Amino acid sequence: MIKALSLMGQLGYGYNKNSFLNAINEGVDFIGVDAGSIDSGPFFLGSGKMKANYGATRNDLEFPLKKAVELDIPFIIGSAGYAGSDTHLAQVVKIIEDIAKDNNLHFKTALIHSEFDKEFLKSEFKKGNIKSYENNKPLTIDDIEQSTRIVGQMGAEKFKAALQNNCNVILAGRATDASIYAAYPLLEGYKPELCWHMAKIIECGALCAKPASPSDALMGTIDNDCFYLTPPNKDRRCTPQSAMAHTLYENTNPFIIEEPDGTLILNNAKYESFDERTVKINGAQWIERKKTTIKLEGAKLSGYRTIAIAGIRDPLMIEQIDEILKDIKADISRTFGENFNISFKMYGRNGVLADKEFLNNPYEIGLIIDVVAHTQSKAKQICSVAKSALQHYDYNNRIATGANLAFAYSPAEFNLGEVYEFSVYHILETDNVNEHFKIEEMEF
Amino acid sequence: MKLKDAVFILRSKNAGVWHITIDIVFKNKENYEQAKKALDKELFKKIYGKKDVQYFGCDTINTIKVSFLRDKAAGSIDDRDCLGALQYIPLLEVEI
Numbered sequence: 001m002i003k004a005l006s007l008m009g010q011l012g013y014g015y016n017k018n019s020f021l022n023a024i025n026e027g028v029d030f031i032g033v034d035a036g037s038i039d040s041g042p043f044f045l046g047s048g049k050m051k052a053n054y055g056a057t058r059n060d061l062e063f064p065l066k067k068a069v070e071l072d073i074p075f076i077i078g079s080a081g082y083a084g085s086d087t088h089l090a091q092v093v094k095i096i097e098d099i100a101k102d103n104n105l106h107f108k109t110a111l112i113h114s115e116f117d118k119e120f121l122k123s124e125f126k127k128g129n130i131k132s133y134e135n136n137k138p139l140t141i142d143d144i145e146q147s148t149r150i151v152g153q154m155g156a157e158k159f160k161a162a163l164q165n166n167c168n169v170i171l172a173g174r175a176t177d178a179s180i181y182a183a184y185p186l187l188e189g190y191k192p193e194l195c196w197h198m199a200k201i202i203e204c205g206a207l208c209a210k211p212a213s214p215s216d217a218l219m220g221t222i223d224n225d226c227f228y229l230t231p232p233n234k235d236r237r238c239t240p241q242s243a244m245a246h247t248l249y250e251n252t253n254p255f256i257i258e259e260p261d262g263t264l265i266l267n268n269a270k271y272e273s274f275d276e277r278t279v280k281i282n283g284a285q286w287i288e289r290k291k292t293t294i295k296l297e298g299a300k301l302s303g304y305r306t307i308a309i310a311g312i313r314d315p316l317m318i319e320q321i322d323e324i325l326k327d328i329k330a331d332i333s334r335t336f337g338e339n340f341n342i343s344f345k346m347y348g349r350n351g352v353l354a355d356k357e358f359l360n361n362p363y364e365i366g367l368i369i370d371v372v373a374h375t376q377s378k379a380k381q382i383c384s385v386a387k388s389a390l391q392h393y394d395y396n397n398r399i400a401t402g403a404n405l406a407f408a409y410s411p412a413e414f415n416l417g418e419v420y421e422f423s424v425y426h427i428l429e430t431d432n433v434n435e436h437f438k439i440e441e442m443e444f
Numbered sequence: 445m446k447l448k449d450a451v452f453i454l455r456s457k458n459a460g461v462w463h464i465t466i467d468i469v470f471k472n473k474e475n476y477e478q479a480k481k482a483l484d485k486e487l488f489k490k491i492y493g494k495k496d497v498q499y500f501g502c503d504t505i506n507t508i509k510v511s512f513l514r515d516k517a518a519g520s521i522d523d524r525d526c527l528g529a530l531q532y533i534p535l536l537e538v539e540i
Binding site for chain 1: 453457458459460461462463465467469491492493498500502505507509511513517518519520521522524525526527530531533534
């Protein structure tokens with residue numbers, strides 16, 4: 001049996017030290033943690049910034065890393081620094097280096113790079129090896145060129161190679177969440193359908209438990225014919241229902257999960273209660289892919305954003321708000337031309353659902369005037385003009401001729417800096433693609 | 445019965461950058477079977493304004509799952525729900 005500990009669902013959210021120690025006392029073969037995602041949007045990949053900062057990341061890594069080194073068990077981190085590019089890796093390496101130095105720890109680390117060379121991708125694109133993902137827009141050469149950086153989600157192969165090289169700590173760039181946890185039991189010879197199915201569920205930590213939490217640990221125990229899930233925190237439990245529901249999470253298809261190395265098929269998966277807090281699972285199928293396929297992720301700079309926040313409360317103005325904003329927008333276009341984007345988000349009216357909102361009876365609107373332009377100063381200028389035009393807009397039957405908007409802040413405009421957009425989210429299918437994920441070994 | 449009263453999970457979330465996926469896990473077989481009649485593929489197409497949606501009835505777990513392309517990529521300039529987490533709201537009051 002192999003005991004895999006998922007420290008938490010996302011590095012930097014704060015982990016539960018008691019749960020961690022419970023698991024360690026019970027015995028653990030390796031520790032894994034997922035540090036990244038694409039969920040929080042394109043900013044982190046585009047800008048090269050980490051989502052969880054130095055302090056938050058170090059807080060979650062320091063004690064578990066010390067324990068792993070002390071017990072001589074592998075500690076595997078995937079999607080370092082959130083987006084997993086080289087600059088993200090470098091920032092996490094600095095944290096690990098500082099932890100090693102301050103605690104007088106010595107260990108071997110494998111860095112697995114996941115950033116792809118644009119020239120290589122352009123040539124693969126020309127060969128027709130980069131495809132759309134479930135009907136999203138086809139890629140263009142411009143998308144590749146304009147991306148600030150492009151990463152690929154690695155599968156389990158390079159994790160396995162790093163484990164075989166006896167690296168204590170593996171710090172991977174962008175990786176599929178499941179690969180972090182599948183590599184070790186695969187190397188030990190466990191059935192791939194069990195390895196991948198378990199990995200896919202435990203990568204979110206205790207999110208598959210009741211009560212759910214991404215900031216708590218989950219233990220996966222793999223045997224020859226099944227695997228078990230148990231939360232080390234005694235206040236949580238895993239049930240067939242909670243585990244099944246989690247298998248659906250964030251996948252378009254409830255029965256099929258695509259990984260770079262193959263396809264996990266869940267039609268015949270069986271979930272049963274083993275004890276009060278443990279669920280026993282088996283029955284999935286795994287079909288190994290002949291050629292590894294890699295999901296590519298890229299983001300490009302699309303401008304600079306300034307917003308203003310304003311409260312609208314006058315019923316007469318709320319009644320006419322659509323026409324008023326249309327008029328303001330037309331006015332702004334006449335003054336500034338076309339080379340920017342202005343939008344109005346009306347929280348309290350249809351701020352969340354926009355054209356899919358089905359209720360319409362607001363008494364108050366939290367308005368965000370949102371401008372993205374090619375420079376910060378242009379965005380600020382346009383936002384200020386729009387705000388001022390709205391502030392003094394003379395709508396029909398207006399009796400309040402002071403000003404139309406309530407500002408909670410002075411100044412009312414906020415410069416939000418660079419705005420990135422996803423430019424690449426496509427599938428690369430080419431020979432020997434795993435060779436593009438380079439391993440770099442470091443000794444601390 | 446309203447959908448919100450028939451389920452113990454009704455959620456939406458991104459599945460990657462381009463897709464929204466909705467999980468509807470019913471409290472029991474009876475609710476699930478009743479809902480399958482009312483909540484067909486066409487209804488989701490209409491509510492979300494889509495030409496096509498992927499629709500799955502998962503009989504063994506009393507779950508309906510629906511996935512479709514987003515209007516805009518997650519986090520793009522005009523996107524309002526970066527995680528896709530509130531796109532289940534139009535389903536709450538649907539009669540099944």
